[in-house]
Amino acid sequence: MNVPTHAAASRTTDRALSVHGVAVFLFLYVPILLLVVFSFSGASNLSVWGGWSLRWYQKMFSNDPLLRSMRNSVVVAVVSTGISTVLGTAAALALERYRRWLGKRTFDALLYLPVIIPDVTMGVMLLMWFTTISWPLSLTTIILSHIAFNISFVAIVVRARLANLDPSLEEAAADLYADRWQAFRRVTLPLIMPGIVGGALLALTLSLDDVVITSLVQGPGSTTLPVFVFGLIKRQVTPEINAVSTVMLLASMVLVFGSLAFQRDTKAEPSPEAP
Amino acid sequence: MHRIRSIGMLALTVALVAAACSSGNSGSDLESVAQGCEVDQVDGDLSLYNWSEYIDPDLVQKFRDTYGVDVVETFYESNEAMLAQVEAGGATYDLIVPSDYMVDIMRQEGLLVKLNKDAIPNLANLDPKFTGLPFDPDGEYSAPYQWGTTGIGFSYDVVDDAADLTWGLIFDPEMSAPLTGRISLLDDEREVFAAALKYLGYSVNTTDQAQLDEATALLKAAKDRVATFTSDSFEDLLVSGEVDLAHGWNGDFFAAFDEADAWEDYGYGIPKEGGVAWVDNMAIPTTAEAVCTAHTFINFIFDAANGAQLSEWNYYASPNAKANELIDPEILSDPAVYPTPETFEKLEFLADLGDFATNYADAFTEVKS
Numbered sequence: 217m218n219v220p221t222h223a224a225a226s227r228t229t230d231r232a233l234s235v236h237g238v239a240v241f242l243f244l245y246v247p248i249l250l251l252v253v254f255s256f257s258g259a260s261n262l263s264v265w266g267g268w269s270l271r272w273y274q275k276m277f278s279n280d281p282l283l284r285s286m287r288n289s290v291v292v293a294v295v296s297t298g299i300s301t302v303l304g305t306a307a308a309l310a311l312e313r314y315r316r317w318l319g320k321r322t323f324d325a326l327l328y329l330p331v332i333i334p335d336v337t338m339g340v341m342l343l344m345w346f347t348t349i350s351w352p353l354s355l356t357t358i359i360l361s362h363i364a365f366n367i368s369f370v371a372i373v374v375r376a377r378l379a380n381l382d383p384s385l386e387e388a389a390a391d392l393y394a395d396r397w398q399a400f401r402r403v404t405l406p407l408i409m410p411g412i413v414g415g416a417l418l419a420l421t422l423s424l425d426d427v428v429i430t431s432l433v434q435g436p437g438s439t440t441l442p443v444f445v446f447g448l449i450k451r452q453v454t455p456e457i458n459a460v461s462t463v464m465l466l467a468s469m470v471l472v473f474g475s476l477a478f479q480r481d482t483k484a485e486p487s488p489e490a491p
Numbered sequence: 492m493h494r495i496r497s498i499g500m501l502a503l504t505v506a507l508v509a510a511a512c513s514s515g516n517s518g519s520d521l522e523s524v525a526q527g528c529e530v531d532q533v534d535g536d537l538s539l540y541n542w543s544e545y546i547d548p549d550l551v552q553k554f555r556d557t558y559g560v561d562v563v564e565t566f567y568e569s570n571e572a573m574l575a576q577v578e579a580g581g582a583t584y585d586l587i588v589p590s591d592y593m594v595d596i597m598r599q600e601g602l603l604v605k606l607n608k609d610a611i612p613n614l615a616n617l618d619p620k621f622t623g624l625p626f627d628p629d630g631e632y633s634a635p636y637q638w639g640t641t642g643i644g645f646s647y648d649v650v651d652d653a654a655d656l657t658w659g660l661i662f663d664p665e666m667s668a669p670l671t672g673r674i675s676l677l678d679d680e681r682e683v684f685a686a687a688l689k690y691l692g693y694s695v696n697t698t699d700q701a702q703l704d705e706a707t708a709l710l711k712a713a714k715d716r717v718a719t720f721t722s723d724s725f726e727d728l729l730v731s732g733e734v735d736l737a738h739g740w741n742g743d744f745f746a747a748f749d750e751a752d753a754w755e756d757y758g759y760g761i762p763k764e765g766g767v768a769w770v771d772n773m774a775i776p777t778t779a780e781a782v783c784t785a786h787t788f789i790n791f792i793f794d795a796a797n798g799a800q801l802s803e804w805n806y807y808a809s810p811n812a813k814a815n816e817l818i819d820p821e822i823l824s825d826p827a828v829y830p831t832p833e834t835f836e837k838l839e840f841l842a843d844l845g846d847f848a849t850n851y852a853d854a855f856t857e858v859k860s
Contacts, residue, residue, distance in 0.1 A: 259752075279548070280548060281543070281544075281548065281564055281566070285566070339575075340575060343575060343576065343579045343581065344579065346579075346581050347579040347580060347581035350581075351581070352581060352582065352583075353576070353581040354582075357581075427568065428572075431567060431568055431569070431572040432572055432576065434565060434576075434582075435565070435581070435582040435583075436538040436540075436563045436565050436582055436583055437538075437564065437565055438565065439543075439564075439565050439566040443566060443567070443568055444543045444566050445543070447542045447544075447566040447567060447568040448543045448544055
């Protein structure tokens with residue numbers, strides 16, 4: 217008698233959970249869908265439908281300052297993500313793999329600082345630093361600043377992955393005559409790859425998103441997209457912003473699916489004989 | 492535009508410390524360069540540091556074509572971020588577009604280069620109403636770019652006509668009783684006291700403690716009817732129906748009305764007692780290199796046709812009297828963009844009050860607590 221009741225209860229729970237799941241997805245994706253749909257609207261304001269039109273895309277592609285800021289954003293995001301992923305992963309390995317070295321605890325604590333301190337403080341600090349060493353503000357200073365805060369985020373995500381990694385796997389590799397590089401390349405790296413990809417995606421998002429730090433360390437002609445959009449407060453916002461967001465959304469989706477496909481590939485690689 | 496002031500204030504404070512440490516780039520060398528500039532002279536490409544989409548790209552292109560120099564545009568999203576960058580001095584910006592209060596701060600910090608008016612003959616087109624502004628009394632450091640007002644955005648459900656607007660709708664107990672909980676005020680001590688002081692018939696820049704006390708009492712009595720103090724979302728609160736009467740800046744209301752396609756339902760106006768006017772200005776910071784090109788650019792903007800083109804593009808009022816003769820009559824006749832001469836008479840610019848400013852801050856804290 218107990219079994220059916222139990223099953224019924226779990227069926228109710230299942231149903232409630234699936235309804236909840238659908239609701240969450242709707243909550244997350246309906247606004248995005250609306251944004252995309254309205255980017256094809258011919259009307260001049262954001263919330264009124266004005267028939268299908270590519271007007272705002274046309275306008276976007278002829279708006280030079282906007283295009284330049286998009287290009288700047290992409291350059292900054294890609295370069296800073298690449299560099300900070302390598303440096304952040306290296307930092308995570310140093311902190312997690314090597315138990316005792318001079319200054320480890322200090323370094324450990326310092327690593328969290330860029331995550332904790334407010335953007336404004338970090339931005340002013342970096343601005344002061346660049347002017348103190350007389351480094352002219354430009355796209356390069358934006359990239360350096362983004363690397364500076366992204367290293368910590370990457371390191372934290374990768375460390376979480378490393379902490380759960382069984383050290384005996386690397387020992388086993390060593391037993392099988394793998395040198396340290398081979399053990400890292402063939403065993404450790406594939407295993408922590410999801411963490412690295414996660415950290416890189418986080419870094420990319422943070423970089424594409426940053427307003428405060430960027431607006432303090434930008435130089436002539438290097439305004440990024442988010443700073444440009446926030447600077448629009450002087451003017452009304454048109455569906456052109458929807459068009460911009462849709463293009464950015466498309467770019468990030470390509471990126472996410474790309475990384476997912478990549479992860480699937482690397483997962484499949486070690487066991488090609490599996491059914 | 493004052494909206495991001497609070498976020499920026501921290502940056503400002505820290506940046507001030509930074510400036511105290513860094514080697515002060517004095518503007519005196521640049522000033523002697525400026526004095527040597529001639530009309531239409533260019534001495535290099537122009538690095539323009541401006542708000543996003545605050546200038547018609549065609550005008551920028553026209554400047555490039557006419558003078559054979561490039562214009563590199565950089566954009567900022569708050570006066571404070573701009574200030575921090577100029578103070579640090581790490582980047583070359585030849586021309587900036589600060590708001591009124593920021594001109595005052597930068598002028599007093601020695602961050603602006605004195606203009607050589609001989610190189611800007613078109614300044615003669617400036618409407619005399621925009622001379623002797625309190626943030627730069629002799630107009631030595633700045634030239635007005637565009638301007639606007641602080642007034643009341645309202646729903647036609649509660650006010651029939653912008654001409655009927657009075658600050659009494661907020662401060663008169665009887666008149667505002669039906670609006671209890673349906674009013675928003677700016678979260679800005681000077682703007683809020685300006686409203687109360689105007690209602691009482693005083694200057695918005697009063698330094699008379701008795702008048703300030705009177706305004707404080709008035710605001711405390713009105714506070715129960717105020718739903719919220721906000722400088723960021725007043726236009727959204729109005730358009731979404733959370734409030735019926737919102738104290739705020741004209742450009743923000745127009746954007747929100749446009750966005751919601753709600754011009755039929757909502758209006759904006761300046762109460763009959765008067766209000767506050769704001770101006771954005773062109774100025775040459777001490778980070779400039781092409782000082783003469785910057786002068787030429789100011790002169791270019793003050794050309795009548797160019798000034799008209801600018802206003803027709805961004806829908807803000809022009810301080811250029813000659814340009815106003817050319818502007819689309821539809822914009823020119825909109826009292827929400829261009830207040831009537833009678834209304835303009837009653838507008839005041841906010842002046843820097845020096846040490847007395849803390850009295851306003853204290854009084855505002857008292858009102859809000």
